[in-house]
Amino acid sequence: MDKKLLIEYLNCRQTPLTGQEQMVTLHQRMCEAAPEFYLYLLTDPFADLSHKREMLANLIRLPAAHTINRQRIVEQLRVLSAEEALLVADVIRQRRINNRRAREIGLQLLIGHEQFPQLAAARRQRVTLLLKHLLGERTWSSVRRFLAQPSEVGEKFLRRELLHYAPDPAIARETLCFLAGVPFDPTDPTLARRMAAREQLEQGEGLPRETLFGLRGIYHRDVPASRVRSLSASTTRLGRQDGPLTMLYKEALQQGLRAEEYAEELWRRTEQAVASLPLVEGRLAVVVDLSASMASSGERAFHPVALALALVRLLQQRVTSVTLYQVGGSCLASEELLPKPTGLTDLATALLDAARMQPQAILLITDGYENSRQGDAALILQGLRLLGLTMPVYQLVPVFTDSEHLQQRHLGGDFILLPVRHEQGVREVLTRLFLDYASESISPVEAEQVQQLLLTR
Incomplete structure (x- = not known):
């Protein structure tokens, strides 16, 4: 791998990709040159979200990355926070990527995520749209029908298409009912809080601010905006995180x-x-x-x-x-x-x-x-x-x-x-120093050292 590619990446990784064609080309070249190393960049804490979305798109579509199995890509996505992983995976829908590899990665990530109910409660529209894209409109319609009208055939269908990804099929079923608008009695506390907030906004305390404002706009238009902000303050106002x-x-x-x-x-x-x-x-x-x-x-x-x-x-x-x-x-x-x-x-x-x-x-x-x-x-x-x-x-x-x-x-x-x-920025400094001393062509061993410097936590 050419070390110039790594230096170019370090120079641009905190800048959004929008309108930067040369950066898009850089990502393709990196994926083709070293797909294994490129995979681990998904967890780069200092990379802008647009770079991680480009990485996932390349890992799904480029032939050079097809030696990397889907499960390993999902594992790297799960290193990210649930919210960030969802935003990265949404590139599949936004770019209309339709293939089996994208479908398996997306469903494993969503349905198999331990925070699937929390994601659905906080980001219902985004999760629903992504699921619709991954499954297709006809399959999603069948999912809604079988959730609303349980049957033996429907149960087999749900297990084959979705529930086998879930660590807890019962909770996954509840979450899917919530996303599909099918009535159910929630046992998951986050889903219960989200549904209770429709009747009384105070019951949604702790949900993300955007979620509470959305509920206010539909069900509680008379509630002051200041009240919404106070209900979400405990989860949205984070103190500065110094090293x-x-x-x-x-x-x-x-x-x-x-x-x-x-x-x-x-x-x-x-x-x-x-x-x-x-x-x-x-x-x-x-x-x-x-x-x-x-x-x-x-x-x-x-x-x-x-x-x-x-x-x-x-x-x-x-x-x-x-x-x-x-x-x-x-x-x-x-x-x-x-x-x-x-x-x-x-x-x-x-x-x-x-x-x-x-x-x-x-x-x-x-x-x-x-x-x-x-x-x-x-x-x-x-x-x-x-x-x-x-x-x-x-x-x-x-x-x-x-x-x-x-x-x-x-x-x-x-x-x-x-x-x-942040003092963790010393990792980039050490990486640059390492690359300054390295030869123009980075060996696999040196690439592992760069990975350890840049990404290991």
Whole structure:
């Protein structure tokens, strides 16, 4: 497999595929070059949903992927959350993919999913439309008829077409009755809550907000929208999910903890975080920005610096040789000292110092606010290129949300810009470093290593 394909994928995987024909072609080339590796990309937590939908379509339709049996594809889809798996599988309906492979994958995923009742209760219309497409209109009509009018013939039909996929045929039958609009007495609590909400909206507390608003629009038009939002608040308002190291560094900075107060917990969390990360051979220079702007403020307070320190610690644990260069900070970062963000952002000098060691790659972890000799970092890198130093230079930006615009914070076109929202983003950094050192053609063994770096949790 050509490593350029992997690098192209890493560059585009967080960008929606809409209107990007070159990305669609990239997916086809990856599937044809390494279908086994491509299969595991379905579980990539940082890939946009549109990429996963394209992957499933290719795994179903392209001849190169037909060596992969259907059950393995279903197993990978079940690694995703039930909601996301449904959205990915819906590509079968939206693209009108009609073949036995698509039908088996879709039915195994839906009917065989342990959360089939919950999916049906929360996303009734989408699940029903997908089932109709997978079965065909005539078969779906027969399913509805046999559910409404039980018979020996109908029972055999339902088992042959649908119920043999289900771990619990009785619950699957209830769910199918619900989807088909056939009266039944629910025993599943989610289905019971969904049906009770038709009579009294409060009975649907905990259902997704979209579901409750749909019920309100049909059965409870007089209920205020604020009431609907409060009923769904417990399941839809999720707090920010920082990584364990980032959380610890934030707490230490906010509470002014001394090193000895969190050192033991830091080591414990570090060991857990790196347990599934393989070691990467290489000489890496890391420039970490601990200037005043990295403190941020408001709900983002200390997020950039905490995430930066977490990334540094993980890199030090999983790259064989790491040399650290610090910009700003109240003290030098060490096991004993936790620097507070302060001072100016003189990235240019630190970049020059790092380049003198001629590492295999240079990593700048910075928010991009270069308030000391703005633009000098880009000039320094241009000069390094003129001197024949070709090592890749990355700019990692700790971001708070995926929607942050980084164009004005990009140090220059020669820097490879990598926004990182969570400390798990270190996996992509390690993968890129591994690919930088690899040959142009990735062997199956190296592809397994990339898979472990990128996807193993």
